[in-house]
Amino acid sequence: MRSTPMIYCRRSVEILDAKTKDKLCFLDKVRTYTISFHHDPQWYPARQSIRLDPKGKSLKDEDVLQHLPVGTTATFYFRDLGAQISWVTVFLTEYTGPLVIYLMFYFRVPFIYAPKYDFTTSKHWVVHLACMCHSFHYVKRLLETLFVHRFSHGTMPLRNIFKNCTYYWGFAAWMAYYINHPLYTPPIYGEQQIRLALIVFLFCQIGNFSIHVALRNLRPPGSKTRKIPYPTKNPFTWIFLLVSCPNYTYELGSWLGFTLMTQCLPVAFFTLVGFIQMTVWAKGKHRSYLKEFRDYPPLRSPILPFVL
């Protein structure tokens, strides 16, 4: 986070290292200044965190020195957030992996299954359907990353990309291995089960997309304002009446649909782990909505209507 306070009156500003308390710089009788370290290109603004308390939250780009609770000498603490990487880069990398990996298993590329199966295709039509759904899901995510989402934070720590990619790519390989296996067993209840699963999956994909569009429209381009999301004319957004983060609700629904469609235990595991993570995120988001908006609708739950 880069701090760029605009200073209109005579103050002194000192900046200390958050860990060692060393004085990094001192500005006397400051008039109009934007504060960030430009001396060393290594310390690009995105990895600078400037805060009022060594263990507190970072100041935002828009914060104005005049309005901060500081005395005539303002003391700020600097923390290096470590190497940063943009959200867009992370999303594109973590979503392209599963897309490609799944297809490798689908086409039964050599060294995965026994050699006699190389480049053969499954005889079960549900396997082809599953491949289409999985690929559609990740293509949708890639396109949303490029054209729909508006990110509040530009960057995240670099190590996240390794963690996230391991998760997405690892699970994609694990699921794809079984679904495209020569010994795959199709769903017990056959066509009925697959049809229902497909309906659930598609419904939730459209729902998830609708929510992403609604969230995007809450925020004018380039701004970082936060507003309470409300239902729009699109019926898929009416779930906002009951839930704070319906994008996660629909995401859970999609994967439940995919689990039903493939009847594959690793897919169920992936759905469960994803659900746990999304619940944590939804609860956090819900809490910050409640904190920020006095008039936040009381009927809403974080992720599951009335339940969670």
Place this chain on the structure above:
Amino acid sequence: MSAAAPGTSKAAHGDVAAKKKKGPGALATAYLVIYNVVMTAGWLVIAVGLVRAYLARGSYHGLYYSIEKPLKFFQTGAILEVLSRVFLTWAVTHSVREVQSEDSVLLFVTAWTVTEIIRYSFYTFSLLNHLPYLIKWARYTFFIVLYPMGVTGELLTIYAALPYVQKTGLYSVTLPNKYNFSFDYYTFLILIMISYIPLFPQLYFHMIRQRKKVLGHAEDYSKVE
């Protein structure tokens, strides 16, 4: 970090070893008593550490940081130890009968037993604020032999179990099945054995560093005691 402090491993070990002979009931009660006493002891040790740090520094500032490393380390180490012991006892030794008469089992059981006797004497005496130097010395010295001994016993036992696991397909699930899932216990055991390679040296060398730090101040402590 979880509350699974040093106590759990002894409780788990004692409980598990006895479970093989008798059923639960009176034993469950005994286990709970031991478990609770030992959990208390374990956390008291951390607490004692905190109080000492506070008295030494004169403020709360940075107290967590004074015990952070040992806390994290012993918690993680303790969890790993607990998991490895429960795993060895149930998933290997108990499950593969052929392995129960192996010498390697005696090796790790002896190592664990001696380690725990020393460790819990150490905690008990620390609580009473009357820690004989001999116990502290034993705690930070015996591990030099007992750790490798225990690890060797564990690895040999797992290795001995491998052919039987492969032959009988123990705990393994094969395709095709309606859940479209498979698990090969044989491969899993091999991966476990491999995981000892990064884990064991880290724990071992940390204990050696701890030993230098703790026994290095021997002169100061013996004056206080």
